[in-house]
Amino acid sequence: xxxxxxxxxxxxxxxxxxxxxxxxxxxxxxxxxxxxxxxxxxxxxxxxxxxxxxxxxxxxxxxxxxxxxxxxxxxxxxxxxxxxxxxxxxxxxxxxxxxxxxxxxxxxxxxxxxxxxxxxxxxxxxxxxxxxxxxxxxxxxxxxxxxxxxxxxxxxxxxxxxxxxxxxxxxxxxxxxxxxxxxxxxxxxxxxxxxxxxxxxxxxxxxxxxxxxxxxxxxxxxxxxxxxxxxxxxxxxxxxxxxxxxxxxxxxxxxxxxxxxxxxxxxxxxxxxxxxxxxxxxxxxxxxxxxxxxxxxxxxxxxxxxxxxxxxxxxxxxxxxxxxxxxxxxxxxxxxxxxxxxxxxxxxxxxxxxxxxxxxxxxxxxxxxxxxxxxxxxxxxxxxxxxxxxxxxxxxxxxxxxxxxxxxxxxxxxxxxxxxxxxxx
Amino acid sequence: xxxxxxxxxxxxxxxxxxxxxxxxxxxxxxxxxxxxxxxxxxxxxxxxxxxxxxxxxxxxxxxxxxxxxxxxxxxxxxxxxxxxxxxxxxxxxxxxxxxxxxxxxxxxxxxxxxxxxxxxxxxxxxxxxxxxxxxxxxxxxxxxxxxxxxxxxxxxxxxxxxxxxxxxxxxxxxxxxxxxxxxxxxxxxxxxxxxxxxxxxxxxxxxxxxxxxxxxxxxxxxxxxxxxxxxxxxxxxxxxxxxxxxxxxxxxxxxxxxxxxxxxxxxxxxxxxxxxxxxxxxxxxxxxxxxxxxxxxxxxxxxxxxxxxxxxxxxxxxxxxxxxxxxxxxxxxxxxxxxxxxxxxxxxxxxxxxxxxxxxxxxxxxxxxxxxxxxxxxxxxxxxxxxxxxxxxxxxxxxxxxxxxxxxxxxxxxxxxxxxxxxxxxxxxxxxxxxxxxxxxxxxxxxxxxxxxxxxxxxxxxxxxxxxxxxxxxxxxxxxxx
Numbered sequence: 001x002x003x004x005x006x007x008x009x010x011x012x013x014x015x016x017x018x019x020x021x022x023x024x025x026x027x028x029x030x031x032x033x034x035x036x037x038x039x040x041x042x043x044x045x046x047x048x049x050x051x052x053x054x055x056x057x058x059x060x061x062x063x064x065x066x067x068x069x070x071x072x073x074x075x076x077x078x079x080x081x082x083x084x085x086x087x088x089x090x091x092x093x094x095x096x097x098x099x100x101x102x103x104x105x106x107x108x109x110x111x112x113x114x115x116x117x118x119x120x121x122x123x124x125x126x127x128x129x130x131x132x133x134x135x136x137x138x139x140x141x142x143x144x145x146x147x148x149x150x151x152x153x154x155x156x157x158x159x160x161x162x163x164x165x166x167x168x169x170x171x172x173x174x175x176x177x178x179x180x181x182x183x184x185x186x187x188x189x190x191x192x193x194x195x196x197x198x199x200x201x202x203x204x205x206x207x208x209x210x211x212x213x214x215x216x217x218x219x220x221x222x223x224x225x226x227x228x229x230x231x232x233x234x235x236x237x238x239x240x241x242x243x244x245x246x247x248x249x250x251x252x253x254x255x256x257x258x259x260x261x262x263x264x265x266x267x268x269x270x271x272x273x274x275x276x277x278x279x280x281x282x283x284x285x286x287x288x289x290x291x292x293x294x295x296x297x298x299x300x301x302x303x304x305x306x307x308x309x310x311x312x313x314x315x316x317x318x319x320x321x322x323x324x325x326x327x328x329x330x331x332x333x334x335x336x337x338x339x340x341x342x343x344x345x346x347x348x349x350x351x352x353x354x355x356x357x358x359x360x361x362x363x364x365x366x367x368x369x370x371x372x373x374x375x376x377x378x379x380x381x382x383x384x385x386x387x388x389x390x391x392x393x394x395x396x397x398x399x400x401x402x403x404x405x406x407x408x409x410x411x412x413x414x415x416x417x418x419x420x421x422x423x424x425x
Numbered sequence: 426x427x428x429x430x431x432x433x434x435x436x437x438x439x440x441x442x443x444x445x446x447x448x449x450x451x452x453x454x455x456x457x458x459x460x461x462x463x464x465x466x467x468x469x470x471x472x473x474x475x476x477x478x479x480x481x482x483x484x485x486x487x488x489x490x491x492x493x494x495x496x497x498x499x500x501x502x503x504x505x506x507x508x509x510x511x512x513x514x515x516x517x518x519x520x521x522x523x524x525x526x527x528x529x530x531x532x533x534x535x536x537x538x539x540x541x542x543x544x545x546x547x548x549x550x551x552x553x554x555x556x557x558x559x560x561x562x563x564x565x566x567x568x569x570x571x572x573x574x575x576x577x578x579x580x581x582x583x584x585x586x587x588x589x590x591x592x593x594x595x596x597x598x599x600x601x602x603x604x605x606x607x608x609x610x611x612x613x614x615x616x617x618x619x620x621x622x623x624x625x626x627x628x629x630x631x632x633x634x635x636x637x638x639x640x641x642x643x644x645x646x647x648x649x650x651x652x653x654x655x656x657x658x659x660x661x662x663x664x665x666x667x668x669x670x671x672x673x674x675x676x677x678x679x680x681x682x683x684x685x686x687x688x689x690x691x692x693x694x695x696x697x698x699x700x701x702x703x704x705x706x707x708x709x710x711x712x713x714x715x716x717x718x719x720x721x722x723x724x725x726x727x728x729x730x731x732x733x734x735x736x737x738x739x740x741x742x743x744x745x746x747x748x749x750x751x752x753x754x755x756x757x758x759x760x761x762x763x764x765x766x767x768x769x770x771x772x773x774x775x776x777x778x779x780x781x782x783x784x785x786x787x788x789x790x791x792x793x794x795x796x797x798x799x800x801x802x803x804x805x806x807x808x809x810x811x812x813x814x815x816x817x818x819x820x821x822x823x824x825x826x827x828x829x830x831x832x833x834x835x836x837x838x839x840x841x842x843x844x845x846x847x848x849x850x851x852x853x854x855x856x857x858x859x860x861x862x863x864x865x866x867x868x869x870x871x872x873x874x875x876x877x878x879x880x881x882x883x884x885x886x887x888x889x890x891x892x893x894x895x896x897x898x899x900x901x902x903x904x905x906x907x
Contacts, residue, residue: 102767175860181765183797183837192617213667241641268709312607314528399601409863
C-alpha cells in the first residue's frame, strides 16, 4: 500500500504533465482547497482515457485525489483526510450522442447541466431534473452528489433517470454499466452505485440518461397557511388523482407556503386547478411565480455564517420538522427556513447573527428529532469550523461495514476523497 | 448431504420446512425456463428472517451454495438450483407487514405475490406499478431479484423505481438494512445495486415498496396496421409528439392469432397491432387520445378502436399478457427472448428477424413493449423433430446478437440468469465485467449466493482484474516490454 501523503518531495509531476498535457496541469491555488485542506495540483485531462491514466498514475504515486466538476458542491461531506490532486472533468464537456427519437443522451461528465438542457430543448426535450446551480454544476457532479430538485415529484430522482455510466477506477480501469436503452437488466446497476457516492469509488467520465418531453404548458399555484394546515393539504393532494409535477412546502418563522405545479395540456391543467381549489377550500391560493421552484437554490443564499442541511423524512412528518426547526432555532436565537419536496427530501437553513457553536447545536437538535422520526439529516453547507466539531453525515447504518467493503474493493488504498463520505469512508 | 447438516437445517425450519425426497425436490429443479434442470440437495422453506439467517449461517460455515427462490416464474433460469447446494424457497414468508397510505408505503415479505400488493391497497385507490405478465403468481422477492418490469414501466418505471429499501441477509448470514422508509439515505445506494442482482448478493427478507395513486382516467387504443414497420413508425410519432403513454405494446400477426385463440381478446386480424394506453386527468387523456389516433391514421392504421369500459380494457390486456402462454397453441415448444433495442432500430431489426426466421425455417411470433424497445420474440419449434431445438436456440441467440449490434441489451426484464450469461461478454467488455465482480466480492466473497449465474466466468475474489500494472522498472524507464 502506498504511504498516505508524506512523499510529496518525491512526486514527479512532469510525469502527470506528460499524461494530461503540460498546459492542463497547474499548481493549485487557495481556491482549490477543499474545506481548508490545501491541494498541490489541478489536472484537466481531455479524454476519459487520459483521466483514467492520470488517476492510475496518482494512485501508484500514493497521492490522494479529489474529482471535481463545476466545483459547486466541493464543500459537501466531511473535510478530506488529505488531498494532493484535483482531477477536473472540465474538458470532458461534450454531448456525445443525442438520440432524440429514442429519447436518450450520452454525455460526458464535465458537461454543464444547463448546456445539456439547451441541446435537448432543440428537440423539445429535457433531462427531467432541476438540480442546484445548473449553469455551473456538471453532470458528473450532480450524479456524485445525488442532487435532484423539484421535478422528482413526477419523474423520480437521478437514480431513476440515469441508464448507463462509464467510470474510471484508481487502478486505471475504464468500466461501463448499463447502456443506451431505457430498459436493461443485464448485470449490476453501477449507475446507481455511483450516484451519490461522492466520488469515493471512482471518477464518473460519462453518463447516459433517459429524457422526457418539455411540458406543453405549465402553471403553478401557492397556498399560504400554517405548516400544519399545509402539511394536511399536501397529503390530500398526494392522495388525490391530481398529476402534479411539483409539490413543495416552504416555511420560516411565522410563514408557510405550499406550491403546486401542473404541466400538460391547457384543458388538463385547467381541470386540475379547479379540482385543487375545491380541495383547498378556505386555504387561500394565489398564482405562483416561477421562482418558487428555485427555492431549493435560494435557501443557500443569505447572511453567513449559516448552516444548510439536507433532511429526509416521511411526508406526514413535515409539520413536525418545521416545529422542531423552530424550537432548535429559537433555543439558539437563530433564524430558520425550510423547503421540502413532497417525496420527503428537503433543506433546512439556520442562520442569523451567530457563532459556530449555536449553528452546531441547532443542527444537532434537529437531527436528533429527525432521527427519532426515522429520517436522516446531513449537514451540507456550513463553515469548516462547524464541520470540525461534528460528523456531517450523522451515525452510519448497520450497512456501514458492507459499504466499507464496497469501498475497499473499488478503491483499496483510499485514493479517492479519503474521509469525506459516510462513516469516514 | 451429511445427516448432521440436515439435522441442523431441520432444527431451524422444522420437519415441514425441509424437503429432501427426490420426487419432492424435482418440483424445484427448474424455474419458468424449463430447459435447464438441476436437482438440489435439499429445499428449505423458512418462515422468518431469523430462519433465513440461520440457514445462511450454516451454508456459510459449511461452504454450501444456496439459491433463493420465489414463485419460480423466472424466464432466465435465475432460480435454477446448483447440484451441490440447497434451494431456499421464500414462499412461506408471504405477509404484508405494514401499509401506510398517507406516506404511500407498503412493507412486504419476499413471498408476497405481486398482485396481492395492489389488491391490498386498491380499495383506497392505490396500486403497485410494476406489472410483469406473471403478476398473478410472481413474488415481490423474485421481482426484486430480477428488477421486473411489465407493460406499464414505460411511464412508471421498473421494480427498482418502487423499492425504497429492504432487509437483506448477506451471504455470511449477517443482517443489514439497505435504504429505508425515507428517500436519499446517506451512504452508497446499495438498494439500487441489490435490485436486479438476480440473487447473487444475498437474500431479501423484507421489502419497502412505494405505491401510487390510480389515475383519474385510463384509456386503451387499439390500432391495426398492415405491418409492424407501420406500427413502429406510429410509436415514434407518438413519442416525437411529446407524449408519454402509460404503455405502448405491439404484436405481430402470429402473436395476435395466438392471443385470439387463447382468450378471444377481440383483436383485429392484422400485420401489426398497437396497444396504446394513456392515463391521467380526463380532459388531458381525451385530447391526447385524439392525437394518438391521428398519428396512427397517418402511419397507415386501418382500424382504430378505443376500449370504452373497464371490462373491455381488461380483455385487451388479458390478450397481451396471455400471449406467451398462448403461442403454446401454435407450436409444441417455444423459446422466448427478452432483447432490447433503441426504439428507432425497430424496422431494421424486425426485417432481420424475418430474414433469419425464413432462413432457418422456424416461425417467430413477436410481442414487444414497443415504447421502450423491449422485444419478446417467441421462436416456435417442434421438440419432437430431432435437431429443431438446437436450430431454435441458435435463432434465438442470433436475435440477441442483433439487439447487441443495434446498441441494445440482451435482457430488458427477464434477467441474465443461467440462460444468457455467455452473452454478457458480448455485451460488455472484460473490464466492465471485472468491475461488476468488485460488487459481487464485497457482498459475497465466497461465491455462495446463487453462484455461477449472470456472469460468464466466476472470478475468484482474490484474483486481480485484467488491468495491466507496469513493473516499477518500467516506470523508472529501466526496462521495456516487447
